Amino acid sequence: MRTLLLRNLPVAAACAILVAAGVAPVLALGTPAGTPISNQATVDYTDVNGNALQTLSNVVTTIVSQVAAIVVDPDRAASASPGDILYFAHRVTNQGNGDDTVDMTAVSSNGFPAVLFLDADSSGGFSAGDTPLTDTDGDLVVDLGLVPADGIVDILARLTVPAGTANGTIDTLTVTGTSSFNVAVFESAIDTTTISAPDLSVVKSVLPAGPQPPGTVLTYSIVVTNNGLSSALAVTLTDPEPAFTTYVPGSMLLNGVTKTDAPADDEGDFGGTTPGAVTMNIGALAPLASTTVVFQVTINN
Numbered sequence: 392m393r394t395l396l397l398r399n400l401p402v403a404a405a406c407a408i409l410v411a412a413g414v415a416p417v418l419a420l421g422t423p424a425g426t427p428i429s430n431q432a433t434v435d436y437t438d439v440n441g442n443a444l445q446t447l448s449n450v451v452t453t454i455v456s457q458v459a460a461i462v463v464d465p466d467r468a469a470s471a472s473p474g475d476i477l478y479f480a481h482r483v484t485n486q487g488n489g490d491d492t493v494d495m496t497a498v499s500s501n502g503f504p505a506v507l508f509l510d511a512d513s514s515g516g517f518s519a520g521d522t523p524l525t526d527t528d529g530d531l532v533v534d535l536g537l538v539p540a541d542g543i544v545d546i547l548a549r550l551t552v553p554a555g556t557a558n559g560t561i562d563t564l565t566v567t568g569t570s571s572f573n574v575a576v577f578e579s580a581i582d583t584t585t586i587s588a589p590d591l592s593v594v595k596s597v598l599p600a601g602p603q604p605p606g607t608v609l610t611y612s613i614v615v616t617n618n619g620l621s622s623a624l625a626v627t628l629t630d631p632e633p634a635f636t637t638y639v640p641g642s643m644l645l646n647g648v649t650k651t652d653a654p655a656d657d658e659g660d661f662g663g664t665t666p667g668a669v670t671m672n673i674g675a676l677a678p679l680a681s682t683t684v685v686f687q688v689t690i691n692n
Contacts, residue, residue: 424489589623
């Protein structure tokens, strides 16, 4: 079975393609609203002398009524990070047979801010001439203005992903065009956005475990893991020296590599950045990556 996409063609051209393809055209939406369809019957006959006679019926006229049909294309998908601003390009077509003011809405499943713009240059991306849609007919819903039959309007749906949105969040933005002539007629495109954000977990352990007497050296291990879908940047670990303990000089390790206690000469320091605390500048941590920080203290006698 073949599907013929004729939405942007004039009625005559669409019919020609359908006939050539062996498909009977359906013109219910193609015949303009208000078009009169008139018909008159003719009866020819002769009298007994063979004279040709003709009688005409009354003229019957049907006025084509308006039918609404709205198409919003296409569905789109994207990934984004918290704080990103996305633009989704859509094409709205009035496939009805009369002029129609098409109301437009954009609703985020997570309540993210969304605004609709006219894509003035049909570029599919935001540019200086693109302006927000307005309410031209006073019904408190932004619209495309009066769109003629077979008319096409290109729009952009702008979605703002709030800062702090959790990693893995999936948002669906429903962009809907609704006929003003018949509000029961509408269609939607769905824009799906997957949020990629860093998501760090921190697990700390100590050896030896359990109760320990004064003078015992405690070895702390801190594992930082990025469970998110995007890199964490400028990761810094700070761990205060526990009460009743004394930091063991030179005991700091980053992924098994010794770091000095002095500030500014490598990633770690003790007491330089934060008094009485181990500080480790881990830096960037890629998705699913882990890093381990180790240091020691002695329980005070």
